[in-house]
Amino acid sequence: MFSGSIPALVTPFCDGTFDEAAFRQLVDWQIEQGSSALVPCGTTGEASTLSNAEHHRVIEVCVEQAAGRVPVIAGCGSNDTMNALLHMNFSKKCGATAALCVAPYYNRPGQAGLIAHFSYLAENCDLPIVLYNVPGRTVTDIEPETVCELAKKYPEKIIAIKDASGDLSRVTDHRMGIGKNFCQLSGDDELALPANAAGAVGCISVTANVAPKLCADFQRACAENDIEKARSLNDLLYPLHYAMFEDASPGPVKYALSRVHSWLSDEVRLPLVPCNDKARKAVDHALEHAGLL
Template sequence: MFSGSIPALVTPFRDGSFDERAFRKLVDWQIEQGSKALVPCGTTGEASTLSNAEHHRVIEVCIEQAAGRVPIIAGCGSNDTMNALLHMNFSKKAGAAAALCVAPYYNRPKQKGLIAHFSYLAEHNDLPIVLYNVPGRTVTDILPETVCELAKKYPKQIVAIKDASGDLSRVTDHRMGIGKHFCQLSGDDELALPANAAGAVGCISVTANVAPALCAEFQAACAANDLARARELNDRLYPLHYAMFEDASPAPVKYALSRLFPEISPAVRLPLVECSDEAKAAVDAALEHAGLV
């Protein structure tokens, strides 16, 4: 259903508020540079610091500005099942192609609770769901058997996964347990190359915020089985993948964007703060290595 380079977009702020003008420019640039879909209000979009009204406005603006040129996977995750459904209901009406739903964080549900959570969402809204597994942030891990059970139970609703577990064996677990039709997207830029080799078809990417054309070309090379070109591009991007996390994300990526686009502020919302001088130096070096500055 989805493939290629899919940036998890930052949410630009200006004077403490959502900078809609800068965001519209970012959306246009991403599409022009070859991104195959867009994700507003994910982790990189600082969704946890947005009010529901802001959250919905960011999704609405993204869909409006994209104007059907690429599909929008709206960030709808929450540790409150009813609030996740609220986001899904809004995103469905706004015209999103799918909902990105992270495993409930903080509550630490067991696998039975995860099945109940995602089942409730699938049964109360027909917007396709992209599961988002990032146990490093949520603590809760959506285990492969749970993914397979949900995908088999709701084949029209639960259509994909963004996997940031760091466990590459899961790509094969999911493919063999569900089938090739189930869309697997890497959630870790630095693991996109081996994930694609194992059967993933793209990446929901942090780095693509800053290097959309390179990330798009990398994914195209993977799809074409051009391993030599994919490896060459991966080597150019590799330091940037790690520089994006030299400080609490998305502070480094916002700093990088501010270097490329002065109209995008590096501001983040508390409890995050702008990245350190050491992180800025790492970002600067990685931008230069990638040939972006």
């Protein structure tokens, strides 16, 4: 269902509120530049700082502006199963293609709890689920055996994973444990090349916010098995991948976007603050290296 370069979109703010006009421009630009799907209200979208009303409005605007040109994978994760279901039901109603559901954070459920959480969501909403494993943020790790159990139990509902575990062996674990039809997407830009070689088919990307065409071209080269071109594009993007995390994300990527587009600001919400000078220098250097400045 999903492949290629899929940006985890930032949520633009202006004087503390959702900048809907800028977000609509961002959606159009991403599609024009070759992004194959869009993810509103993920980690990069500062979903943890949005009220439910804001969260739903961001998803609604993304679906409306995309207008069927690309799929929308709505960020629906929560450490409260019922709130995750609320997000999923809204996203289904407004026309999202799938839900991105992160492992519940802070609560630290075990593997049995994760199976119960995702099973409840799969059984109570028709929207397909993309699992999101990012143990560096959630502490909880969706282990490969759990992913395989869920995907086999709900083959029509739990259809994909965004894996940001940093463990490349999991691509093969999932492929051999579930089958090739289960969609695997890298959650780490810098690991997208080896992940694709192991069987992933794309990346839910931070870098694609600011370099959508380069990221789309890179993913296309991977899909076409043009390793020389893929490696060359990866080299262009590589410093940018790391610059995006020189300070708390999405500070650096919002700064990068403000350098590329006058209609986007680097405003973030507390407890985040605009990225520091070291990060700004790293971003500027990486943008120049990639030919974006």
